[in-house]
Amino acid sequence: MSQLQRNISSLEVAQMVLREHNEVLKDIRRIISQLGEGILPQSYFIESTYKNSQNKEFPCYLITKNGCELYGTRMTGEKGTQFAVKYIDRFNEMEQQLQQPKVLSEKEQLMAAMKLTIEAAEDVEALKNEVVEVKENVQVLFDTMRIDGRQEFAIKSQGKAKVMEALGGYNSPAYNALSRKVFAKLWGDFKRHFVLPRSTDLPKARFDEAVKYIAIWRPDTSMAMEIDSYNNQTHLKLVQ
Missing domain, CATH: 1.10.533 (Death Domain, Fas)
Incomplete structure (x- = not known):
């Protein structure tokens, strides 16, 4: 009361x-x-x-x-x-x-029903806005989150395999002479492409792009010629 x-x-x-x-x-x-x-x-x-x-x-x-x-x-x-x-x-x-319960007229009942409908619609709209906001926050968080340890290991392993392929294998003459240089080239190109101070700072959202980048990476022409020169010179010495 x-x-x-x-x-x-x-x-x-x-x-x-x-x-x-x-x-x-x-x-x-x-x-x-x-x-x-x-x-x-x-x-x-x-x-x-x-x-x-x-x-x-x-x-x-x-x-x-x-x-x-x-x-x-x-x-x-x-x-x-x-x-x-x-x-x-x-x-x-x-x-x-x-x-005593109040008996509503038809008009009052209609107005009450309309009010409930409007309030329900407003609640649904507010809930939709909250969901959108949560999704946006999650996306922002995902976009800025760096790769985890498993993803870092996968990228490093793929990079090592790519360098081995470019040098002609672990036992190739070029590997002994140029492995550090080629590794530095790969990760330097990688950081420039993704604009990173360190390769491990790669955002989680760009992991798939990083895998694709390493898969199609090749040494530039000058380095490719240098690798080829080391491997061919050793081959010629063995033939002679």
Whole structure:
């Protein structure tokens, strides 16, 4: 029950006790002034305002059930009894209204259904936006994440195999003379292509591209001629 539903207005009390509203206000203010220290007036009387038929604002009080009981102690005899019956019935009426389920009209039902539909659509849209944002964040993270140890080992192994192929094998004369140079050439070209300070800084998202790059890599013409020269010179010496 809301604060307003737990109270009745001093205007309504004035009607119950057949007195002018100003007189009821005076009574309430007098009671408040007589409350002892440590007692909160708001437990009984809550200052408020109302507007009359000319839309002018005037003071009033919202009176709790305890406030009505306290106000009723100022009246004796038949008047006090009649007031007690009226305010008790009024509060019981409010309690019953709150306990009864509200029956909505067709228009209210339609408006409620539309509101639920709109809220559901807004929730779905918000969820879609969150999913898109998560996907974007995951993609950014994936794009910036460096290759893991397994991928690094695979690239290094592929690079070594490619250098062996270019030199003519592990036992080739060119391997003994040029292996360091060719290795340096391969990884230098690799870092320049992918714009990396170190080959191991390769982003995980470009791993497949790196595998393809190494697969089609070849020494440049000058280096290829140098490799060929070492291997052919040794071959000629063996023939002679």
